[in-house]
Amino acid sequence: MGGARFHIDAAATKQADLGLTLSAGANPKVGTHLTYTLTVTNNGPDTASGVALTDSLPTSMSFISATPSQGSCSGTGTVTCQMGELAKDGSATVSIVVNASCVVTLDNNAKATANESDPNPSNNSDTATVTVGDPSPPLVAATLTPSAPNGDNGWYISNVSVKWNVSDPESGALLLQKAGCVDQLVSIDIAGVSFSCQATSLGGTTGPVSTPAIKLDTGKPVIDAHANVTNADATSSVGAPVAYLLPNVTDATSGPANPTASCVPAPGSNFPLGNTTVTCNANDLAGNAAVSTQFTVTVRNRTQVCDDDRSDSERTHETERQRGEVRHSSHQHKDDCFNDVCASTRNKTEDNQKNGKSKSFKGAMSECEAEGKEEKGRTED
Ligand SMILES: [Ca+2]
Ligand SMILES: [Ca+2]
Ligand SMILES: [Ca+2]
Numbered sequence: 001m002g003g004a005r006f007h008i009d010a011a012a013t014k015q016a017d018l019g020l021t022l023s024a025g026a027n028p029k030v031g032t033h034l035t036y037t038l039t040v041t042n043n044g045p046d047t048a049s050g051v052a053l054t055d056s057l058p059t060s061m062s063f064i065s066a067t068p069s070q071g072s073c074s075g076t077g078t079v080t081c082q083m084g085e086l087a088k089d090g091s092a093t094v095s096i097v098v099n100a101s102c103v104v105t106l107d108n109n110a111k112a113t114a115n116e117s118d119p120n121p122s123n124n125s126d127t128a129t130v131t132v133g134d135p136s137p138p139l140v141a142a143t144l145t146p147s148a149p150n151g152d153n154g155w156y157i158s159n160v161s162v163k164w165n166v167s168d169p170e171s172g173a174l175l176l177q178k179a180g181c182v183d184q185l186v187s188i189d190i191a192g193v194s195f196s197c198q199a200t201s202l203g204g205t206t207g208p209v210s211t212p213a214i215k216l217d218t219g220k221p222v223i224d225a226h227a228n229v230t231n232a233d234a235t236s237s238v239g240a241p242v243a244y245l246l247p248n249v250t251d252a253t254s255g256p257a258n259p260t261a262s263c264v265p266a267p268g269s270n271f272p273l274g275n276t277t278v279t280c281n282a283n284d285l286a287g288n289a290a291v292s293t294q295f296t297v298t299v300r301n302r303t304q305v306c307d308d309d310r311s312d313s314e315r316t317h318e319t320e321r322q323r324g325e326v327r328h329s330s331h332q333h334k335d336d337c338f339n340d341v342c343a344s345t346r347n348k349t350e351d352n353q354k355n356g357k358s359k360s361f362k363g364a365m366s367e368c369e370a371e372g373k374e375e376k377g378r379t380e381d
Contacts, residue, residue, distance in 0.1 A: 016048035016088075016116040022055075022108060022126035028100040029135035030170040033064060036096045036128060038081075040112045044088035048114035051083040053094055055110040060132070061098035068094045086114070100132040103171050103202050134170040134203030140181075141165045142197065142211045149215070155254055155286030156216045160186040164197045171201035180208065189217050189253040217286035221251035223261045223293040226280065232271065232299045239272040239299045247280055247293060254285035261293065273301050 019041045028034040038055060042048045051071075056078045057063060063076035069092045073081040081094050111125035118124060143163045151157035162184040168176055181197035192215050198207035224247040232242045244267050246260035261280035265271060276297045282290040 014046040014116045015044075015119050016046050016086075016114050017043035017118055017120045017123075018048060018051065018086075018112045018114055019043055019120075019123040020053070020110060020112040020126050022110045022128045024108065024128040024130045027131045027133055029133045030100055030103055031135060032100060034061070034098050034100055034130060034132075036098070036108055036110075038094040038096065038110050039091055040083065040086065040093075041091040042086040042088055042114075043120075046116055047088060048086045048116055049084075050113075050115040051086045051092070052113050053081045053083060053110060054113075055079045055094075055096060055108065057096070057098060058104075058106040058108055060100070060102050060104050060106060061108075062101055064097040064099055066094060066096045068092065100130075103132055103134050103175065105129065105131040134168065134175075134201055136168075136170065137204035137206040138166055138168040138171070138176060138199035138201045140197050140199050140206045140209045142195070142209065144211065144214070151217065152257075152283075152287035153254070153285050154215060156186075156214060157218055157286050157288055159218075160214050160216060162186070162195055162211055162214075166197060166199045168199075168201040168203060171203055175201050177201075186214050186216050189219055191215055191253060215254070215286075217251075217253040217284060217288060219252055219284075220288050221249050221256050221282050221284040221290045223280055223282050223290045224248045224250075226278075226293060226295040228295050229297040232297060234273055234299050234301055239270055241268055242271045242297050242299065243268050244278075244297070249282040249290065251284035251288075254288075257283045257285050261290070265297075271297050271299050273299050 021039045021041075023037050023039075025035045036055070038053050040051060040053055042051075057076075059077075063079065066073035066079050066081065068081045068083060071081055071083040071092070073079055073094060073096075079094075079096055083092050083094075086092060106129070108128045108130075109125060113124070141164075143165060145161045145163075146156065146158065149156050164181040164183060166176060166178055166181055167173070177200045179198040180195065181199065182195070184195055186193060192213040194210050194213050196208040196210040198205065198209070200206075226244075226247045229242060229244050232240055234240050246263055246267060249256035249259060249261050261282040263278050263280040265276065265278060276299075277294050278297055280293045280295075284290075
């Protein structure tokens with residue numbers, strides 16, 4: 001212990017005025033390196049021994065390396081360098097390289113000490129101030145849900161949510177200024193709407209960034225009502241081809257995919273005897289399906305009546321015709337047919353009248369006779 005005290009006492013009799021300067025390189029950007037240079041000078045009058053430099057790095061600076069011109073350094077948060085002796089008027093340096101990790105203005109303080117007493121302690125520490133800049137403007141992106149049009153022809157057929165994602169990893173949220181950038185829910189049919197967002201940080205300005213035009217159609221197209229078709233007459237024993245007009249289609253937003261509906265059975269196709277339900281469907285351009293529309297096509301059973309009620313002689317003729325023994329024109333056949341129908345109808349009507357039943361056959365009979373005469377007249381012409 002006595003030896004140690006003697007050593008300290010002996011050093012205290014000598015004086016060395018250390019001076020420290022701390023300088024920093026140009027203001028860095030986040031993610032780039034910055035070099036601090038510590039320079040220690042011994043202004044005397046004696047040689048300094050046990051020269052040590054201590055630099056407590058700012059917490060937002062991450063240590064990369066420390067390189068002394070003499071001696072050695074250790075530590076990463078607080079860097080301590082043992083520089084050894086420094087002769088009067090001698091100087092030594094330490095280069096400390098750090099990485100700037102965030103946008104900030106900060107001070108770095110360092111100090112120098114030696115075993116000898118320092119007659120001028122005021123120049124033993126120094127401060128360097130740097131401002132770390134933001135190298136990049138904000139990140140701006142919109143997330144649409146659904147992410148892409150889920151209908152036809154670029155249309156959405158369900159509500160669309162728009163969420164803005166705005167960030168700046170260097171400047172941070174507090175340094176962000178936004179214009180627009182409002183989350184949206186598109187829930188009303190519209191032929192096209194776009195939203196935008198602009199953001200500014202210490203790194204610059206991004207935008208305005210715009211969403212694609214959002215076209216929303218959730219409404220079904222409408223098919224006009226179609227009246228039943230009741231006046232079609234059979235042209236053969238299996239029915240008749242029946243023409244009808246396809247119903248029109250309207251749609252408020254995207255418009256109909258086709259101006260008229262698609263109906264089954266199609267117009268002009270053969271309809272069987274009796275009632276057939278026709279079903280019509282349609283889509284709009286966005287792909288929404290209409291509520292289907294139905295109507296009835298009735299094919300009246302004239303041929304069947306004729307076949308049932310024709311006379312035995314007509315049946316005989318039919319057989320002969322099939323055998324090729326008799327050649328009747330089609331007009332002649334129709335005459336026979338209608339005659340038979342009229343005869344049958346007349347008989348039924350007379351029977352019904354006698355029995356006091358419905359007289360509705362009377363109308364049918366006169367209509368039938370009129371048509372029969374008309375047909376006959378054409379045949380004779
Ligand atoms: Ca000093
Ligand atoms: Ca940035
Ligand atoms: Ca629609």
